Structure formats: structure tokens, C-alpha cells
Amino acid sequence: MKKAAIFDMDGTLVANSPVHIRAFEIFCARYGVTDWREKLANGFGMGNDDIMRLVMPEEVIREKGLAALADEKEAIYREIYAPDIRPVEGLKELLERLRAAGIPCAVGSSGCKANVDFVLDSCAIRPYFDAAISGDMVSRCKPDPEIYLTAAAALGVSPADCVIFEDARAGFEAARRAGAGRIVALTTTLPREELEREPQADRIIDSFADIDDIGALLA
Incomplete structure (x- = not known):
């Protein structure tokens, strides 16, 4: 047993998968990233650092840092999901x-x-x-x-x-x-x-x- x-x-x-997808849509638009959707599909279940490496361009990661990017995206997620x-x-x-x-x-x-x-x-x-x-x-x-x-x-x-x-x-x-x-x-x-x-x-x-x-x- x-x-x-x-x-x-x-x-x-x-x-909440659709909410995470919507949050990524908003987040990626801020950085002009358009090819994120297929890359994100391979990242479900992974940690934020690994997902950011999949989705975001290297130059953005170097400029902003993985932690800051993850915090920004997750803040969007919590804001749009809270009402529902x-x-x-x-x-x-x-x-x-x-x-x-x-x-x-x-x-x-x-x-x-x-x-x-x-x-x-x-x-x-x-x-x-x-x-x-x-x-x-x-x-x-x-x-x-x-x-x-x-x-x-x-x-x-x-x-x-x-x-x-x-x-x-x-x-x-x-x-x-x-x-x-x-x-x-x-x-x-x-x-x-x-x-x-x-x-x-x-x-x-x-x-x-x-x-x-x-x-x-x-x-």
C-alpha cells in the first residue's frame, strides 16, 4: 500500500497551462520574440532557467539575466491568473x-x-x-x-x-x-x-x- x-x-x-502560454505571449512581445510557442511546448514541467534558455535569445539572457526574466514572466502570470x-x-x-x-x-x-x-x-x-x-x-x-x-x-x-x-x-x-x-x-x-x-x-x-x-x- x-x-x-x-x-x-x-x-x-x-x-493553468493556457494561462502560462498567455503570460509568455505578453512577456515575449515585450522583447520582440515571435518564435516562442513551439519552443515553449518542449519546456512544460521544466524549471524557469531551462525554459528561458529554450525560449529567449542569448543576447536578452545576457542583458537581463535568467532570474530577472523569470521573475518578470511569473509576475505577469500571477497577475492575469489571480481573478480566475x-x-x-x-x-x-x-x-x-x-x-x-x-x-x-x-x-x-x-x-x-x-x-x-x-x-x-x-x-x-x-x-x-x-x-x-x-x-x-x-x-x-x-x-x-x-x-x-x-x-x-x-x-x-x-x-x-x-x-x-x-x-x-x-x-x-x-x-x-x-x-x-x-x-x-x-x-x-x-x-x-x-x-x-x-x-x-x-x-x-x-x-x-x-x-x-x-x-x-x-x-
Whole structure:
């Protein structure tokens, strides 16, 4: 039986991929960058430094610095998302059931701490989590397994005793490399038919409302 649950944030706790895309559209327009969309598609689940290296021209990175660029883009994201942010359907109910079953939970996100705090507080779900690991708390973001290894350690369990909820390829790889006991994929970012080709996902759900049997989830 699994002893803990770890949740990715972007695309998992909140279905926010379209908001990040809109934030990048605004952000890149400021710098005259027009070929960002396809590059960004390869960066979902990664940390901000890696995404900025994918999307932004080297001369802009040299002038502004990775940290300043990331802060600017994420400030746009939080500003435009704040009026409409809400958790993925069924999340709070699942968290309640996990808490009732005595299953500790953590967040394991490549996102920055400011974004993790923004989501946990705006959605009023912080009390359900015993730990929250953000990308700026580790030396390597997804697809490296460090975030999930750190989250499992914070809960005092082995990754093999965890069910991990994810939505992106980088996250699936990170969970697999961490040795996750079970990986559950959400269709919030990638279409179901694409996820069905992912050998790293043990189960695919459209929302947390699809989980009707906690025992089967944790078995």
C-alpha cells in the first residue's frame, strides 16, 4: 500500500497551462520574440532557467539575466491568473479523503516558490500539504528526479511508497527516475491519446473526480 501522495503543481493542482502560454505571449512581445510557442511546448514541467534558455535569445539572457526574466514572466502570470484561479475538479475532495486515510501529501513542482505559494493560498489548499518543494529549493529541476526525491524525503517515505500525480513529460520522467510507486497522469496539458502512448503513466484521469476508490489508488 502506498504511504504518501506527491502532486505536481502546474497542470495538476490547477489547469493553468493556457494561462502560462498567455503570460509568455505578453512577456515575449515585450522583447520582440515571435518564435516562442513551439519552443515553449518542449519546456512544460521544466524549471524557469531551462525554459528561458529554450525560449529567449542569448543576447536578452545576457542583458537581463535568467532570474530577472523569470521573475518578470511569473509576475505577469500571477497577475492575469489571480481573478480566475481555481483547483482542478475534485482536488479538494481527494485531499480530504487522503487526509482522512492518514496519507501525508506534498507538492513537488519545478515552479518557483512564489508561484507555489500563490496556488496553495489562492486555492485555499495549503493545510492539506505537509511539504511543498519548489524548483528554487533544488539544484536540478524536472526531468531530473531531485524534486520528487526531496519531496518523498520531506514526508519521511521512499519514493516507491508514493503515488505521484503529473501532467507533463518532464514530470513523468522525473517521477520514474525517482522510483515512484505509481504515476497518475492528468489530461490537463497533453491530450489523452498522447498520454496513452506514455509508458510511464500507470493511470490516466481527466480530473481528480475520476478517482472513486482510494483503496485502489493506494494499493
